[in-house]
Every structure is written in structure tokens, then in C-alpha cells.
Amino acid sequence: MSDVKDMNFMGVRKLAAAFSILLIVLSIGSLAVQGLKLGLDFTGGTLIEVAYETSADVTAVRSTLVDAGYEDITVQHFGSEEDVLVRMKEAYRADLGNEVLATLQAASAEEVVLRRAEFVGSQVGEELRDEGGLALLLALAVVMIYVAARFQFKFSVGAVVALMHDVIIILGIFSLFQIEFDLTVLAALLAVIGYSLNDTIVVADRIRENFRIIRQMLPIDVINRSLTQTLGRTLVTSLTTLLVLLALLWVGGELIHNFALALTAGVIIGTYSSIYVSANILLYMQISREDLLPPEEENDELDEIP
Known part of the structure; x- marks a missing residue:
């Protein structure tokens, strides 16, 4: 039994899903209508x-x-x-x-x-833009393969959807407010993918562990318990990272201002998505204890059947 009362994170999962969809629609709409204000690195x-x-x-x-x-x-x-x-x-x-x-x-x-x-030159800028986009897609593909091999396919879908959610919203922020998008911001996006993935994997590891050791509990309750147990680590990591990024944002100078802004938004959105996007996807895909049992445990249970 857990000494700490489980927080009902998934109790507002539908509201969180609606909020995420709204942000994504606004971001894609802004990208389609206004586009990004590309910096000199891309335009020449x-x-x-x-x-x-x-x-x-x-x-x-x-x-x-x-x-x-x-x-x-x-x-x-x-x-x-x-x-x-x-x-x-x-x-x-x-x-x-x-x-x-x-x-x-x-x-x-x-x-x-x-x-x-x-x-x-604009030709160099176009190459940088195209190669940067390919780098983002490659990072998402590698993440999906890794999480599927490390955990389970449903976890990989949740992780990739969460990462796409983070990237699209950050791009939407830069498009909506017409903040210059240059190579430093592209580098920040790749860093956000790494940060958000790390947070998502910590949560996924606890969810998998709890599913295996807790037998008489609904999936939504297992996920709530897992999120409660990782909440302290998530908050400490996010807050300490934000303190550094806010310092860079305010006193780091204009040269890295947009880089720090993208990372700051990424840490906030990534922390949210590791709770309310990746875990939400698991519930929508009907994750169960049977999905996470190791092969040897499945075999042992089969051997015990008379």
C-alpha cells in the first residue's frame, strides 16, 4: 500500500485532451496562415x-x-x-x-x-531548414523504436504523440507571436525532445512496474498511483531546469534569448505532456497488465494451469 494518497490526475483527462487539441489546432492554424518568421540562417x-x-x-x-x-x-x-x-x-x-x-x-x-x-545564401538556408526538419523526424522515429523495444508498443505511441504535441505547440508559439525562428531555436526543439522523452520514460517505467506488481486495481488507478509517485521527481527536475532557463532568458542577452524561450516553453509543455498526453494515450489504447508481463512470467503462469 502507498503511504501517500493517490492524486486523481486522470480524472481530468478528457479536459486535458480537449485543451491539448485546442492548442494543437491553434498552432497548426497559425503555422498555415502566418508561417514561421524565419531568421537569417534560413532565408539568407x-x-x-x-x-x-x-x-x-x-x-x-x-x-x-x-x-x-x-x-x-x-x-x-x-x-x-x-x-x-x-x-x-x-x-x-x-x-x-x-x-x-x-x-x-x-x-x-x-x-x-x-x-x-x-x-x-538562401540556398544554404533552405538546406539547413530541410535538414533540420529531417533531424526532427528522425529523432521521433528513433524514439518510437527505442520506447517500443524498451517498454511496449503502446508506450511508444504515447511517447511519440507527446513529443509531437510539444514540438507543434512550440512552433505554434513562435508562429503566433512571430518570434524569429533560427538555428538556435531548432537546436532548442531537439533539446526539448530529449528532455520530454526523459520525463516520459521515468513515468512509463513506474507505470510498467506498478502494473506488474499491483494485481487488483484498474488501469486508471495504476496510472494515477504511478504519476503520484513520480510527481516529486518531475517537479524538482522541472523547477531546477526552469530556474536556469529563466536566468538565461532574462540576463543571457539577445543572442540566446529565443533559444532560452523555446527551451522554457518546452520544459513547461513537456512536463504537462508527460502526465496528460502520454499517460492519456495509454488509457485510450486500453493498456492492461497483460500487455506488460514479461515472457517468462507468462510462461510460468501457463505452466501452473492444471
């Missing part, structure tokens, strides 16, 4: 790095460039407060770096140094 354009003698005000730098007629620009610190990275979708020209330097120099009382001016 020009990247310019300049250095100031003292700390640079990126807001003032951005205003100076906008007033000079440059459009679709992103300005952020790069490495230090003195280094500034300018990203623009304008096609690369040999003298573009010097033009930007002259504009910034005219608006500054201190010396500004041009560090580099590079071109990122």
Missing part, C-alpha cells in the same frame, strides 16, 4: 559585426540603421557589450559593410570598427 542575407570602444546601446544602433533606410534588421550583442551583430535580409554587396560602418560611425562619438561582413 547579410551579417555584419562591429565593435565599439565602450558598451554599445543596441536599441540606438537599431534606430540609427532604421532611420538610414535599412529594413528587416536584427541587432544584438555578440560575446560582449562592446561587440554588436547586425543581421539584415538585404542582399550582400561588397561595400555594404562599409556603408553600415559609416552610418554607425556618424551617429557615434567613439570609434567603431568593422569586424566582418558575411553573406548567408
Whole structure:
């Protein structure tokens, strides 16, 4: 018997399912209507790095460039407060770096140094986008194979649906609010898959163990007990991870802001999905103790039949 009263997580499973479906529909709708605001890594354009003698005000730098007629620009610190990275979708020209330097120099009382001016081609950006999408699909496929081999097929379906749920909603957030989607965000999505999978496997392992040792209990009650037993570990892991991510989000600078934002959303959504998506799928697929009995135990029971 458990000393802690089991929490009725699955009592609101239908409400949670409706909430998840609503979020997914909104996300897919936004992706279909607005799409993602792709960053320079995917669309191609020009990247310019300049250095100031003292700390640079990126807001003032951005205003100076906008007033000079440059459009679709992103300005952020790069490495230090003195280094500034300018990203623009304008096609690369040999003298573009010097033009930007002259504009910034005219608006500054201190010396500004041009560090580099590079071109990122749209063809390279398309390859990065396609290969990144394939990496996400491959990760989901490998996860399904691993969980099916490690646990059982129904667990693999729940794990993959939970991961797809997390990825689609994060993409929807970036689409809905038109937050720039670049390679750092793609890397965050892959990290979210790993984080969410780890949490899901911990829950799945406890569910499997309880199904094997508890005989007189309904599947929904076994899952509630398993979620209750793993709740402490889930909360501690999620909260400590969130503390680090919130620090990165607020003081990490613009360079990793979107990366930290995607991971923060991923940890919150991943924690939710490991409870209310993967476990919910198990109930909808009518998981039972017989699904999880090891072959030797099944054989032993058959041998005992007179």
C-alpha cells in the first residue's frame, strides 16, 4: 500500500485532451496562415559585426540603421557589450559593410570598427531548414523504436504523440507571436525532445512496474498511483531546469534569448505532456497488465494451469 494518497490526475483527462487539441489546432492554424518568421540562417542575407570602444546601446544602433533606410534588421550583442551583430535580409554587396560602418560611425562619438561582413545564401538556408526538419523526424522515429523495444508498443505511441504535441505547440508559439525562428531555436526543439522523452520514460517505467506488481486495481488507478509517485521527481527536475532557463532568458542577452524561450516553453509543455498526453494515450489504447508481463512470467503462469 502507498503511504501517500493517490492524486486523481486522470480524472481530468478528457479536459486535458480537449485543451491539448485546442492548442494543437491553434498552432497548426497559425503555422498555415502566418508561417514561421524565419531568421537569417534560413532565408539568407547579410551579417555584419562591429565593435565599439565602450558598451554599445543596441536599441540606438537599431534606430540609427532604421532611420538610414535599412529594413528587416536584427541587432544584438555578440560575446560582449562592446561587440554588436547586425543581421539584415538585404542582399550582400561588397561595400555594404562599409556603408553600415559609416552610418554607425556618424551617429557615434567613439570609434567603431568593422569586424566582418558575411553573406548567408538562401540556398544554404533552405538546406539547413530541410535538414533540420529531417533531424526532427528522425529523432521521433528513433524514439518510437527505442520506447517500443524498451517498454511496449503502446508506450511508444504515447511517447511519440507527446513529443509531437510539444514540438507543434512550440512552433505554434513562435508562429503566433512571430518570434524569429533560427538555428538556435531548432537546436532548442531537439533539446526539448530529449528532455520530454526523459520525463516520459521515468513515468512509463513506474507505470510498467506498478502494473506488474499491483494485481487488483484498474488501469486508471495504476496510472494515477504511478504519476503520484513520480510527481516529486518531475517537479524538482522541472523547477531546477526552469530556474536556469529563466536566468538565461532574462540576463543571457539577445543572442540566446529565443533559444532560452523555446527551451522554457518546452520544459513547461513537456512536463504537462508527460502526465496528460502520454499517460492519456495509454488509457485510450486500453493498456492492461497483460500487455506488460514479461515472457517468462507468462510462461510460468501457463505452466501452473492444471
